[in-house]
C-alpha cells in the first residue's frame with residue numbers, strides 16, 4: 058500500500074515509521090522537516106497523562122493513559138531519546154497555590170507531601186514551598202531527540218514539499234498530520250495556542266525531577282535534561298504571533314526562580330515560541346475524513362505524549378480499515 062503523510066512533525070513521523078515497520082510504502086511531505094515551524098521543536102516533552110489536560114477534559118484520559126503505557130518500550134525502540142523515569146514533583150508556593158493544586162492531586166489520587174518532604178526528594182527547591190505531590194508515572198522525553206530518531210528511521214522517505222491540495226497527491230491513502238497546517242488542508246477547526254518557552258543551561262544535577270509548580274498564581278514547569286539544560290515553560294495564549302514578550306519571559310522566570318532559586322546562576326540559551334494545535338474541545342482529531350484521507354492532528358498540549366498511541370491506532374486504521382474503539386471520541390465528524 059502506498060501511503061502519503063502530509064506533515065513531518067512528531068505525529069506525521071511517528072505514523073510514518075509505524076506504517077513503514079508494518080510494510081507500507083511511505084512518503085512524508087514537509088517543507089521544513091528539520092523543523093523550527095513544528096510545535097515539537099519547542100515542546101518540553103512532559104509525558105503527563107494525569108496533569109491538567111485529564112483534569113479539564115476527562116474524556117481524554119483513557120487515550121493519554123494508553124499512550125503513556127506505551128512510552129517505555131517506544132522509547133527503547135528509538136534509542137537514546139532522553140526518556141527519563143525520575144517522575145514529576147508538583148509543588149505549590151502559597152496557600153492559594155496549594156488550594157488550587159490540591160484539586161488536581163486529589164483527582165490523580167496523589168498523597169500531599171509537606172514542604173520538607175518535597176525538599177527531601179529535591180533539595181534545590183525553595184524552603185518557601187508549602188507542599189507538593191510526587192507522581193512517578195509522569196515522565197519526560199526530549200522531543201528533538203525523538204524527531205531525530207524518527208527521521209533516521211524514515212531516511213530517504215521525507216520529501217521537502219509544502220502541500221497545498223491533498224487531491225494532487227498520488228497515493229492509496231493520505232494521512233494529514235500537518236499540525237496547525239491541517240486546518241487549511243481539510244477545513245477542520247484547528248487553532249494556534251501560543252506558548253513561550255525558555256531554555257537554561259547550568260551544571261547538571263541541580264534538579265532530578267520534572268517540577269510542575271505554581272508560585273503566586275504563576276504556573277511553570279521545569280524539565281531538567283541530563284546535560285544540564287532546563288526547559289522552562291510555558292505561557293498559554295490564544296494568539297498566533299511569534300513574539301517573545303517581556304511579560305511572558307518575566308512570568309516564567311519569576312516563577313522558576315521563586316521555586317528553584319539556584320537557577321539564577323543558569324545561562325539563558327534559548328527563547329522560543331511555538332503554537333499548540335488546539336481544537337474546539339482541545340482533544341485530537343483522529344480518524345477517517347473520506348475514503349482516501351485519514352486525519353491525525355490537533356494534539357494541542359499532548360502531542361509528544363500521544364505520539365505512540367496515535368501511530369499505532371492510525372496505522373491500524375490505514376492498514377486494516379477498522380477503527381479501534383479508543384478512537385470513537387476523536388473522529389473528525391464531531392466538528
Ligand SMILES: Cc1cc2nc3c(=O)[nH]c(=O)nc-3n(C[C@H](O)[C@H](O)[C@H](O)COP(=O)(O)OP(=O)(O)OC[C@H]3O[C@@H](n4cnc5c(N)ncnc54)[C@H](O)[C@@H]3O)c2cc1C
Nearest residue numbers: 064066068096097102103220236238252331359360361362
Ligand atoms: C510551548 C509548547 C509546549 C509543549 N509541551 C508539550 C509537552 O510537554 N508534552 C507534550 O506531549 N506535548 C507538548 N506540546 C504539544 C506538542 O508539541 C504538539 O501537540 C505536537 O508537536 C503536535 O505534533 P504535530 O506533528 O501534529 O504538529 P507539529 O509538531 O506542529 O508539526 C507539524 C508539521 O507539519 C508541517 N506542515 C504544516 N503544514 C504543512 C503542509 N501544508 N504541507 C506539508 N507539511 C506541513 C510543519 O512544517 C511541521 O513540521 C507543547 C507545545 C508547545 C507549543
